[in-house]
Amino acid sequence: MRSHHCGDINSSDIGKDIEISGWVHKRRDHGGVIFLDVRDLHGIVQVVCNPDHPNTFDLADSCRSEFVINIKGLVRARIEGAINSKMATGEVEIEAKDLVIFSKAVTPKFPLDDYQEVNEDIRLKNRFLDLRRPEVSGRLLKRSKITSRIRSVLEGNNFHEIETPILTRATPEGARDYLVPSRVHPGEFFALPQSPQLFKQLLMVGGLDKYYQIARCFRDEDLRADRQPEFTQVDIEASFVTTEDIINLAEQMISTLLSEFTNYTIGEIPRITYKEAIAHYGCDKPDLRIPLQLKDISELVKNEEFKVFSGPANDPASRVVALRVPKASGLTRKNIDEYTDFVGKLGAKGLAYIKVVALGEENGLQSPILKFLQQETIDAITSGLQVENDDIIFFGAGNANTVNLSMSSLIKKLGEELDLITCEWAPCWIVDFPMFERTKENQLTSLHHPFTLPAVSAEELRSNPDEALACAYDFVLNGYELGGGSLRVFDPIMQSEIFSILGISPDEAEEKFGFLLSALSSGCPPHGGIAFGLDRIVMLLSGTTNIRDVIAFPKTQSASCLLTDAPGEVTAEQLEELHIKLTIDKEDKE
């Protein structure tokens, strides 16, 4: 149905009889001549229809936007003065000899040109139209190329792509599962995988040595700009490997992508311990493009009268930090009030600040809190931060989690709003994660997952679980967690110990993870791996800030599909067959 793609036709085709198929992008009717811009995935070309071919001319007259047509005609050079330098195919045009309308189209629900932004919900409702826009299709094509390149790097390292089940069983820890009722097992449910974690470990026990998969994962949790209920992981696992082996492989993959899809050549990637990351950035996914760091000043303000600082400084669950922002003293009272509101919404009680106007001079510092602090404390803070004139210092004091959240968010906000971003790409590894963290109920829970190899012995783990580190690592790029992994437990005794520390009884461990313990007992190689979020990788390499842009049919923030209107109700017969009785009825829902 075609000899050429629309966007590929150029001067070298002049004089050829060709055939193209595509969509009517624009129609310009001049009465005696009709121009049709015909578009396919590869671009747009101008077709000229004139009354020399009466049938064709009449059909062209009836064409409207988004009609799907076929043109047979002659490529010719455009006449003098009619060359369009803005168009890739602007030097040529097609003189239409035959025109076939394959498919008529109603007026599009929104314009498909680049001259008007269209709201996302309308685009999602009509995604099949949205996909015709080069901006959208281009990102999906890029995704395809990225995926292909990832495969080639992994294949080049002797990794094998192996599929794992989508229908599997629910796991007690982790995210909320998507459940699928079993018809043949009344009252029982499959769960969709949150990740292929256990299966890839079992592949290692099975001796498959090096595995990868472009794996769809499902988590029934609330959505964010970078979180969809179903998403894609580049899932990797290998046997007889150290942390260095995995990190080297991951760096090879990432540097390949960055060099091929951006002009960035990756250098030494810094490694930051989890502890340092929290201390300096307040989070475990710092955006290193922003040159701002927190400095702990708890020791300096411990003995101050100022309770806002000294209170948290003397509480082990709290911290007091200072954030020096260079050359920011131009911030107005209104600006600072806005930042105070911003951190307030994240739980901070306030946002103390000092403006550095003229260091070392009388009244050289401006701040409402100066009168509460001893001069030597102020001097220690300013010299410790190496402040200069025109800097501003922000302070965070209170519960450590609140300070970390509010101040790390403030760093990211200041970085964007004050244009402090120093470079385009800033990767890093976060290493030495703790094995466990405490829930609000003070229960121990895995920071990574329960199969992570501890960096300590089983005895040390039990005696001091709060301090135990894990053989786990996260890859962070520009403030996004792109990937994370670990070495895995390969000793059934250690694995049982971890379940026990997590409060999973031996009976429950046997019921839920018996197959894993049995596998670990049957000759398990030391192994480890990593998983990258493919959607986020493509998002960053596409220069966008939400993963809906790189997914063909994404879901909205309320986890529904505006195109298909999923999820939807099912018939009573379907429910009965699945032995399911609803506890709500339609009236309740509405």
Added chain:
RNA sequence: GGUCCGGUAGUUCAAUUUGGUUAGAACGCCGCCCUGUCACGGCGGAGGUUGCGAGUUCGAGUCUCGUCCGGAUCGCCA
């Protein structure tokens, strides 16, 4: 579950601050004209339950409450 932003013609927006005549514009759409345009042009025309529901008021797109939808974010996401 919480906080914040938004919802007006097919689309993108204005009118909301300070409630007041018939809710405007651009693009798109329809008709007529036009043989060199390319975001073609000219003339004419159609198109609105201001998301939905209450309330306040002589009067609501505008104020209040509720609700639905979309987005950002906290909680949540081993």
